[in-house]
Amino acid sequence: MTVRNRRWLNAFALSAALLGAGCSAAKAPPKDLRADIDQVAQTLIEQPLLHAASIGVVYRGSTFIRHRGDMETGKPGPPTDATVYEIGSLSKTLAGTLMANAVLEGRLGLEDDIRMYLQGDYPNLQYQGHPIRVRHLLSHTSGLPNMLPERANTVLEDFTDHRTPAELNAIYAGYGKADFLKDLHAVQIPRLPGKEYAYSSAGTQLSAHILERVHQRDYEPLLRDFFRDSAGMTGVRINLGDAETPWLAVGYHSDNPLPTTPMPQLPWGASGNVKATVPDMVKYLQFELANGPVVKESHRTLATFDDDFSIGYFWNIVSGDGRKGVYYAHHGGVPRSQCYIYIIPKHDLGIFVITNQSGDQTAHAMETAVDTLVERIAARDGKGGLR
Known part of the structure; x- marks a missing residue:
C-alpha cells in the first residue's frame, strides 16, 4: 500500500504496515467471471485468520454474488x-449520499457554518475566526477528533489488543446524542479547517445530526427510506429488530479464536453502525454506477490532497491508476469485520468485498483480492468484454 492509500483506513484498520500474502492474478482471464470471483474468494479465505468472505460485483449491468x-x-x-x-x-458513504441529496434539495449549503445546526453556543468550533463548514465535515478536514468521547481514541491506538472490543463497549454503553453534543463543547480545533486531512468519525456523526435538523426526522428512518426508494435497498439498517438479529454475522477480532461482540452503538450510527446483506450492497453498487444526480454530487471533489488523492462526500477519489482510471472507494472496519467498496467507472464495475475478521492484515488481503479482480476484468475488457 502507498502512504496515500493507508489514509483511507478508518480507526478500526490500524496497521501502518499492512503485510501479508494476497491473491495472485492469473495471466489469462477465464471465460466465466463467476469463476474469477470464486477463485479470488477462495484465495481470500485461505489467508491467515480469515474465516469467511462474501463478494458482490456489478459489471456492465450484470450482477454476481459469491x-x-x-x-x-x-x-x-x-x-x-x-x-x-x-x-x-x-x-459514511451512505451519510455522504444523504448530505449530497440535501444539498441538491437546497436544505443546506456546503459553505454553511456547522454551528447553524447546533443548539447552544459553540465558540470552540472555529480556528482564529474561521468556522468549520459543512464541506469540512464531508472531506475530513474539520480538525475534529476521530472519535468522541476522546478516550475512545486512546483505546483504538492498540486496535488489535484483545481487550479493545470490551473497552469500546464500556465507553459507548449508554453514550447518546446528548453526551456527544456535550463533549463537542470541549473540542479544540488545532488548525485552520479545510487545510489538512484527518479522518473523523465524529464529523460523520455531526453530519447525521445536521441531516436530522434539516429534515426534522431521525437519521435511521431517513437513511432507510432514501435508500429503499432510490436504490431498492430494503434491508439496510442501523438497529436490527428481533427477527433480524439472528442473521447478524458472527465475527472475529484480531487473532482471538473466539467470536467477539458487535460494534457498539454510536449516537447516530452514521459513521460505522450500518448493517446490510450482500444483495443490498450489490444494489448500492448499481445505484452508484447509474451515476444519477445525487451520486454525481456525492462524487464531486470537495478537497484535493495530492495529484492522486482527493475526497468527495466522504468518498475517497483516486486517480493515477492506469488500470482502474479514476475511481471511488472506501474501507470499512469494526472489531469483527472489514470490507471495501470500489466504484470504477472506467470498466462500468463495482466491487464489494467483506470478511468476518478484523485484524492488521485483513485490509491488505482484501485490497489484493480487488486488484486481482480488476486485473482480470481489465484483461477481459481488452478481449471483447464479458463472455
Whole structure:
C-alpha cells in the first residue's frame, strides 16, 4: 500500500504496515467471471485468520454474488445472501449520499457554518475566526477528533489488543446524542479547517445530526427510506429488530479464536453502525454506477490532497491508476469485520468485498483480492468484454 492509500483506513484498520500474502492474478482471464470471483474468494479465505468472505460485483449491468468459507470455526456454515454484515465506515458513504441529496434539495449549503445546526453556543468550533463548514465535515478536514468521547481514541491506538472490543463497549454503553453534543463543547480545533486531512468519525456523526435538523426526522428512518426508494435497498439498517438479529454475522477480532461482540452503538450510527446483506450492497453498487444526480454530487471533489488523492462526500477519489482510471472507494472496519467498496467507472464495475475478521492484515488481503479482480476484468475488457 502507498502512504496515500493507508489514509483511507478508518480507526478500526490500524496497521501502518499492512503485510501479508494476497491473491495472485492469473495471466489469462477465464471465460466465466463467476469463476474469477470464486477463485479470488477462495484465495481470500485461505489467508491467515480469515474465516469467511462474501463478494458482490456489478459489471456492465450484470450482477454476481459469491460466498466462501464458514462463519464460525469448526461449524460448517457459509455466509449466504441472508447474512447481515456490519459494514463499518462504509456507512459514511451512505451519510455522504444523504448530505449530497440535501444539498441538491437546497436544505443546506456546503459553505454553511456547522454551528447553524447546533443548539447552544459553540465558540470552540472555529480556528482564529474561521468556522468549520459543512464541506469540512464531508472531506475530513474539520480538525475534529476521530472519535468522541476522546478516550475512545486512546483505546483504538492498540486496535488489535484483545481487550479493545470490551473497552469500546464500556465507553459507548449508554453514550447518546446528548453526551456527544456535550463533549463537542470541549473540542479544540488545532488548525485552520479545510487545510489538512484527518479522518473523523465524529464529523460523520455531526453530519447525521445536521441531516436530522434539516429534515426534522431521525437519521435511521431517513437513511432507510432514501435508500429503499432510490436504490431498492430494503434491508439496510442501523438497529436490527428481533427477527433480524439472528442473521447478524458472527465475527472475529484480531487473532482471538473466539467470536467477539458487535460494534457498539454510536449516537447516530452514521459513521460505522450500518448493517446490510450482500444483495443490498450489490444494489448500492448499481445505484452508484447509474451515476444519477445525487451520486454525481456525492462524487464531486470537495478537497484535493495530492495529484492522486482527493475526497468527495466522504468518498475517497483516486486517480493515477492506469488500470482502474479514476475511481471511488472506501474501507470499512469494526472489531469483527472489514470490507471495501470500489466504484470504477472506467470498466462500468463495482466491487464489494467483506470478511468476518478484523485484524492488521485483513485490509491488505482484501485490497489484493480487488486488484486481482480488476486485473482480470481489465484483461477481459481488452478481449471483447464479458463472455
